[in-house]
Amino acid sequence: MFLTVKGLSKSFDDQEVLKHIDLEIEKGNILTIIGPSGSGKTTLLRCLNALEMPNKGLFTFSDGLEIDFEKMPKKNELTKFRLKSGMVFQSYNLFPHKTALENVTEGPLIVQKREKQAVFKLAESLLDKVGLLDKKYLYPHQLSGGQQQRVGIARALAIEPELMLFDEPTSALDPELVGEVLKVIKDLANEGWTMAIVTHELKFAEQVSDRVLFMDNGYIVEQGPPAQVLKDPKEERTRQFIQRIMNPE
Amino acid sequence: MYLNKLFAITADMGGWELFVNSLWPMIQGGIKYTIPLTLIAFTFGISLALITAIMRLSKYKFLSIPARIYVSAVRGTPMLVQLFIVFYGLGQIGFTIDPFPSAIIAFSLNVGAYASEVIRASILSIPKGQWEAAQTIGMGYSQALRRIILPQATRVSIPPLSNTFISLVKDTSLASLILVTELFRKAQEIAARTYDFMLLYVEAAFLYWIICFLLSLVQDRIENRLDRYVSK
Numbered sequence: 001m002f003l004t005v006k007g008l009s010k011s012f013d014d015q016e017v018l019k020h021i022d023l024e025i026e027k028g029n030i031l032t033i034i035g036p037s038g039s040g041k042t043t044l045l046r047c048l049n050a051l052e053m054p055n056k057g058l059f060t061f062s063d064g065l066e067i068d069f070e071k072m073p074k075k076n077e078l079t080k081f082r083l084k085s086g087m088v089f090q091s092y093n094l095f096p097h098k099t100a101l102e103n104v105t106e107g108p109l110i111v112q113k114r115e116k117q118a119v120f121k122l123a124e125s126l127l128d129k130v131g132l133l134d135k136k137y138l139y140p141h142q143l144s145g146g147q148q149q150r151v152g153i154a155r156a157l158a159i160e161p162e163l164m165l166f167d168e169p170t171s172a173l174d175p176e177l178v179g180e181v182l183k184v185i186k187d188l189a190n191e192g193w194t195m196a197i198v199t200h201e202l203k204f205a206e207q208v209s210d211r212v213l214f215m216d217n218g219y220i221v222e223q224g225p226p227a228q229v230l231k232d233p234k235e236e237r238t239r240q241f242i243q244r245i246m247n248p249e
Numbered sequence: 250m251y252l253n254k255l256f257a258i259t260a261d262m263g264g265w266e267l268f269v270n271s272l273w274p275m276i277q278g279g280i281k282y283t284i285p286l287t288l289i290a291f292t293f294g295i296s297l298a299l300i301t302a303i304m305r306l307s308k309y310k311f312l313s314i315p316a317r318i319y320v321s322a323v324r325g326t327p328m329l330v331q332l333f334i335v336f337y338g339l340g341q342i343g344f345t346i347d348p349f350p351s352a353i354i355a356f357s358l359n360v361g362a363y364a365s366e367v368i369r370a371s372i373l374s375i376p377k378g379q380w381e382a383a384q385t386i387g388m389g390y391s392q393a394l395r396r397i398i399l400p401q402a403t404r405v406s407i408p409p410l411s412n413t414f415i416s417l418v419k420d421t422s423l424a425s426l427i428l429v430t431e432l433f434r435k436a437q438e439i440a441a442r443t444y445d446f447m448l449l450y451v452e453a454a455f456l457y458w459i460i461c462f463l464l465s466l467v468q469d470r471i472e473n474r475l476d477r478y479v480s481k
Contacts, residue, residue, distance in 0.1 A: 051381055079387055087385040093378035097400045107386030110396060159386055 001062060002027040002163065002194055003048075008057035008069075010043055017043045018054075019218040025163065027062065030189055031196045032205040032226070035215035036241060041198045044215065045167050048196060049087050050078055083112075085163040086156030090171050092148040094140040100127060100151045101136040107159040119158075126154040130184050146177030150184055157188075164188065166197040202245055206230050214238045264448055271449060275435045275456055282349065282431035284460070286421045290353050291414055294360025301365035303394070306372060316365070323362035329423050331355050336427040352424040356417060364413050371406035372398060404475045411468040415461050422457070432456060 003025040010018040017040045025031055033041045046052040054069040059081070067073050067081055094103050104123040108114045127133045130150035132143075140148050149169060156164060166185065170178045182204050188195065189208045199205055205212055206226045213223040214233070222235045233239045304316035323331070336351040346354070375398050383393035425434035436453035440446050 049385055051384065075389075079389070082385065083387045085385075087381075089378060089382065091378055093376075093382035095379065095382065095397055097404075106396070111387035111392070155382075155386065 001025070002029075003062070004060045005048075006058045006060075008044070008047060009055050010040075010047055010052055011055055017218055018047065021057075021218075021220060023213075023220070025194060025196060026210070027194055028192045029194060029210040030208050031211050031213060032209040033196065033198045033213045033215060034200070034202065034205060034241070035221075039215040040218045041215045042167055045165050045196060045198050048163070049085050049165055050082055051087065083159055084161055085165050086159055086161035088149070088152050088156050088164070088166045088169050090168040092140070092145070092152045092172070094148050094151055094155070096140050099137050099139055100132060100143065100154075103140070103151055104154045104158045107155065112159065123154070123158060126157050127151070129157075129187070130154050131180075144177060145173045146180045149173065149181045153181075153184055153188075162194060164193055164195045166195065166199070168198050168200065170199070170201060200245065202230060202242065214241065216241070264445065267443060267445055268448060268452055271436070271439045271452065274439065275432050275453060278430055278432040278435035279456060279460065282424070282429055283418070283421050286349070286352055286356065286424060286429070286431065287414075287418050290356035290360055290421075291417055293353070293357035294417075295364055295410070297357060297361030298364035298368050301361060302368040302372060305365065305369055320362045320365055323359055328355075328359055328420055329426065331359060332423055332427055348424070348428045351427055352421070352429050356421065356424075359420075360413060360417055364410060367406050367409045367413065368402065371402040371409075374405050375401050407468065407472055407475065411465070415464055418460055418464065419457055422453075 001024055003023075005021065005023040008018055008021040008023065009016065021044065023044075033044060035041045043052055047054045047057070050073075057069045059065075059067045059069070061084065065077075065080060065084070067077055073081070094100075095106065098106065101120075101123055104126055105119050108119045108122065109116065124133060124136065127136050130153055132147060132150055132154070135143060135147060135151075140151070143151065149172075153164075153169075169185065170181050173181065178201070182201065185195075185197070185204075186208055197205070197209075209226045211223060212226045212229040214221045214229060214235070214237075216237055222229055222233060222238045228234075229238065230242060233242060301316045301319060304312040305320070307313050332352065332355045335355040336346065336348060339346060339351075372394075379397055379401065380393055383397045388397070421431060422433035424431050425437060428434075430438075433453050436449045440449040443449070
């Protein structure tokens with residue numbers, strides 16, 4: 001098990017968004033999180049990176065790193081925790097004042113203080129992997145949404161995380177640009193990356209996931225292999241949700 | 250002295266000669282006092298403003314409250330009164346400071362307060378996603394602020410800060426009231442001898458206008474430079 005989460009809770013003001021969630025992520029596995037908006041799926045993903053500070057929850061990693069959010073984690077522990085995973089945002093959040101290449105090198109070069117030549121070699125190979133090496137000197141506003149998101153993926157990969165997190169990576173994209181981003185994620189899947197993906201693309205979820213997790217109202221309602229959860233859900237709530245997405249009328 | 254000679258000559262001269270002859274003393278006042286006062290006070294003021302803005306944004310009350318009080322006090326009192334407190338007030342209680350340094354202190358404090366609000370607003374205008382993206386690549390608060398947020402906030406704050414700067418150029422004329430012989434004080438001195446108030450004060454106004462016009466050209470250039478990575 002790469003990561004075990006026990007008793008994860010998160011409230012905003014007095015609204016409880018995540019209610020005592022237990023979660024396991026296996027090394028090399030791909031977990032997709034689906035559910036209606038407001039179900040807590042994005043909050044769950046953001047807690048895996050401490051972008052949202054959990055109120056409670058014990059995180060245990062395979063290498064022995066253990067963080068209990070009931071106590072305030074130490075700053076260096078938190079940084080270690082954050083660098084375990086790379087985050088890809090719905091709205092890309094590229095740094096607009098930096099070129100594609102600088103966006104990718106910023107983490108390893110400035111934060112991790114790795115050796116300059118190696119970082120540039122890595123960054124170029126990552127941009128090549130997402131098919132944007134020829135755009136490396138362009139600024140984000142000179143790139144399409146799909147290209148920006150692919151730079152976003154390269155930037156997240158550059159800190160050499162063990163887990164990749166995707167928060168609705170295609171939701172802000174024009175429909176014709178969705179494919180290029182999903183293709184990059186599929187490539188990563190084939191390389192054996194451990195990933196957690198929040199998405200509305202059920203067909204995509206079916207293709208890449210090892211496990212699908214359906215959330216509603218702050219709980220995990222159901223989880224299992226995609227064929228079971230998406231095709232033959234046990235819970236009525238899951239069935240309704242999938243129906244509504246497949247047949248919007 | 251040059252000025253006395255000037256007054257003697259201009260007594261029965263036409264307006265044009267007076268205009269031309271008083272141009273140099275006023276420009277001297279500008280070069281020796283108005284422009285240095287503006288540049289020095291703005292440099293100190295902006296540094297103070299950056300510190301104040303970051304303090305005000307802090308979650309710690311012992312940092313944010315003093316910053317709030319400072320901004321409120323400076324914005325709530327007239328510039329001229331602040332100038333008089335630093336020069337005459339401090340002088341009376343034993344901290345005698347020369348006119349020029351007094352003006353630098355007062356104007357720096359003034360700019361620091363006003364510009365801190367501009368800087369604070371421009372930091373707040375940067376989308377939250379930028380902080381978050383910085384965080385996910387491992388940056389702490391100060392690193393994210395320095396490398397990701399401030400460079401973007403700078404671009405946002407150039408137009409309003411240029412406003413502050415141009416206001417400062419004009420406000421330095423108040424320093425004439427604490428005996429700094431800057432541009433406007435020169436105009437006053439000549440006018441007191443020749444009684445050509447209209448001509449000399451319009452001439453002073455004209456010189457301020459030229460300075461501010463040149464500055465607005467500089468502003469355009471800076472904006473264009475920083476525009477290269479801003480989406481349109």
